[in-house]
Amino acid sequence: xxxxxxxxxxxxxxxxxxxxxxxxxxxxxxxxxxxxxxxxxxxxxxxxxxxxxxxxxxxxxxxxxxxxxxxxxxxxxxxxxxxxxxxxxxxxxxxxxxxxxxxxxxxxxxxxxxxxxxxxxxxxxxxxxxxxxxxxxxxxxxxxxxxxxxxxxxxxxxxxxxxxxxxxxxxxxxxxxxxxxxxxxxxxxxxxxxxxxxxxxxxxxxxxxxxxxxxxxxxxxxxxxxxxxxxxxxxxxxxxxxxxxxxxxxxxxxxxxxxxxxxxxxxxxxxxxxxxxxxxxxxxxxxxxxxxxxxxxxxxxxxxxxxxxxxxxxxxxxxxxxxxxxxxxxxxx
Numbered sequence: 001x002x003x004x005x006x007x008x009x010x011x012x013x014x015x016x017x018x019x020x021x022x023x024x025x026x027x028x029x030x031x032x033x034x035x036x037x038x039x040x041x042x043x044x045x046x047x048x049x050x051x052x053x054x055x056x057x058x059x060x061x062x063x064x065x066x067x068x069x070x071x072x073x074x075x076x077x078x079x080x081x082x083x084x085x086x087x088x089x090x091x092x093x094x095x096x097x098x099x100x101x102x103x104x105x106x107x108x109x110x111x112x113x114x115x116x117x118x119x120x121x122x123x124x125x126x127x128x129x130x131x132x133x134x135x136x137x138x139x140x141x142x143x144x145x146x147x148x149x150x151x152x153x154x155x156x157x158x159x160x161x162x163x164x165x166x167x168x169x170x171x172x173x174x175x176x177x178x179x180x181x182x183x184x185x186x187x188x189x190x191x192x193x194x195x196x197x198x199x200x201x202x203x204x205x206x207x208x209x210x211x212x213x214x215x216x217x218x219x220x221x222x223x224x225x226x227x228x229x230x231x232x233x234x235x236x237x238x239x240x241x242x243x244x245x246x247x248x249x250x251x252x253x254x255x256x257x258x259x260x261x262x263x264x265x266x267x268x269x270x271x272x273x274x275x276x277x278x279x280x281x282x283x284x285x286x287x288x289x290x291x292x293x294x295x296x297x298x299x300x301x302x303x304x305x306x307x308x309x310x311x312x313x314x315x316x317x318x319x320x321x322x323x324x325x326x327x328x329x330x331x332x333x
Contacts, residue, residue, distance in 0.1 A: 034153070035151070036154050036155070036277070037157065037176065037177040037178055038154065038156055038157065038178065038180070038181055038214070038276065039159055039171040039176075039177040039179075039181070039211075040159065040181045040183060041159050041160075041180060041181075041182055041183070041194075041197045042182055042193060043184070043189055043192075043194075044072075044074075044160055046184060046185055046219060047185075047220065047242075048077070049072075049076050049078075049080055050080060050219070051219060051272075052077060052156055053077070053078070053257065054257055054258055054259030054265075055156070055259060055269055055273060056116045056156055057116055057257050057259045057269075058259040058269040058270060058273045059116075059153075059154060059273050060114060061114070061260070061261050062273060064153040064154055065151070066115070066116050066154045066155075067110075067118070067119075067150070067152045067154070067155045067156070068116060068119075068156050069120075069121065069155065069156065069157050070119070070120040071121050071159045071168075072159070073134060073160075074160075075089050075120040075121075077120060078118040078120055080252065080255050080257070081116060081118055081257070083255045087109075087111050088108065088109060089121060090109045090142070091121060091138055091141075092122050093109050094109075094141050104145070106145055109145075121134065121135060123135070139170065139176075154276075154277070157171060157177060171211065172201055172204050173204055173209070175209055175210050177211060178210075178211070179213065179280075179281035180211060180212070180213045181213075181214050181216070181217065181239065182215075182236075183217045183219055184217070184227050184230070185220050186218070186220075186222055186224045186225065186227050191226065191292060191295065195230070195286050195292055196286075197213070198213055201283070201284060202284060202285075202286055205283055212281025212282050212283055213236050213282050213283075213284045214237075214239070214276070215237040215238060215279050216230070216231050216236055216237075217239050217240050217241075218238060218240070218241040220243075222244045226296055228241075229295045230287075230292075230295055233287055234285050234287060235282060235285050236284055237275075237279060237282075240268060240269075240272040240275060247264070248265065
């Protein structure tokens with residue numbers, strides 16, 4: 001699967017062309033550690049969990065020590081990795097342990113399969129709390145468990161891209177990762193989210209941040225080319241194109257890992273693993289709304305529609321009833 005080439009990445013926290021450097025984590029001191037912490041963003045349902053489960057599995061089979069952290073309140077990041085089984089979330093487990101007067105231990109929330117370590121932050125039940133605040137609380141718990149001392153080659157963070165509140169922007173806002181990878185497809189909504197992520201990266205760069213976008217993974221690629229055109233327009237590489245294929249869909253629906261060495265789709269995830277490791281963080285140039293719509297055919301996005309202002313008569317059904325004024329006018333003193 002041909003992708004845009006990427007250059008070797010040395011984790012110094014420095015973005016190409018900027019000259020500014022920063023540590024991998026906002027709380028760390030000295031040179032950036034060897035661990036690459038990578039935040040993956042994308043529209044809900046676009047295939048982040050599918051991509052990350054297979055990517056992390058392939059990386060582990062290549063001899064890398066990988067930690068996969070699900071940062072989505074749906075807690076579905078690790079389900080494919082564990083064959084459909086849901087692992088206890090950090091937030092749920094810590095709440096239960098606290099109520100029982102016990103401490104949360106790593107073995108309570110972190111699980112492994114074939115060399116991949118994985119955990120879920122979790123989130124509140126529907127209508128009972130803020131998902132973004134849950135993310136912040138989850139990372140506070142990770143720090144108590146020694147997150148900054150763990151020795152992994154890669155830590156992959158799976159973030160929902162549709163939500164724009166501060167908790168979900170934590171890795172970008174606080175330099176908690178070195179680079180961001182976007183998962184998108186050839187549709188307007190996923191590229192709208194991708195563009196928002198690029199906008200967030202650029203916003204925090206202007207405030208002194210150091211996070212960049214390493215590239216985009218095109219999932220369910222049907223060959224129409226809008227995602228590739230988006231990547232070219234904002235200045236980021238395509239790290240991999242995963243085809244829209246019935247075999248992939250069926251195996252994923254059955255919670256089957258396809259990113260296995262020697263498998264039918266091994267080359268896709270071997271190339272992706274290489275590109276994710278080596279892709280340098282770039283400073284993107286987000287598109288405005290017209291630029292984003294311009295990637296698609298006019299009839300697909302309604303570009304030919306003209307906005308017609310409504311009138312007060314329209315709002316009243318065509319009949320305007322004149323009512324006496326209730327304003328009280330006082331005589332001049």
